[in-house]
Amino acid sequence: MTLSPLQERILQVVRNVPRGYVVSYGQVAIALGMPRAARLIGQAMSKMEDVQDFPWWRVLNNQGVISIKGNQFATKTTQKQLLEAEDVEVDQDYRLDIARYRYHF
DNA sequence: GAATTGACGCGGC
């Protein structure tokens, strides 16, 4: 499976996010040099069913809410668990204190 | 090639 250039760049950026921190899709877009392309990040990531070797769970929207749809390998439930495994507090509405955990590139 | 699609963001009400 061949990843698009955009997907590879996303992987590269997301891999820089340390354990215990999160970033918004918009931040990733900015890091890629496309400040307004936040949607593309989600679009691209949803296609990465074959690629799980990067911390995709540290990416959420700017409200600090997990807005994931839910693939076979990625659901908001699993994302919540993965975050909690990194000592990130996530409430029952899949919301967290974004201001507290946000990572600045 | 044209239209639609999204794991989004933000301004307005």
Add this chain to the structure above:
DNA sequence: GGCCGCGCCAATT
């Protein structure tokens, strides 16, 4: 605080 609508832009259909 929440809901609504519009703009964004590569990948898909």
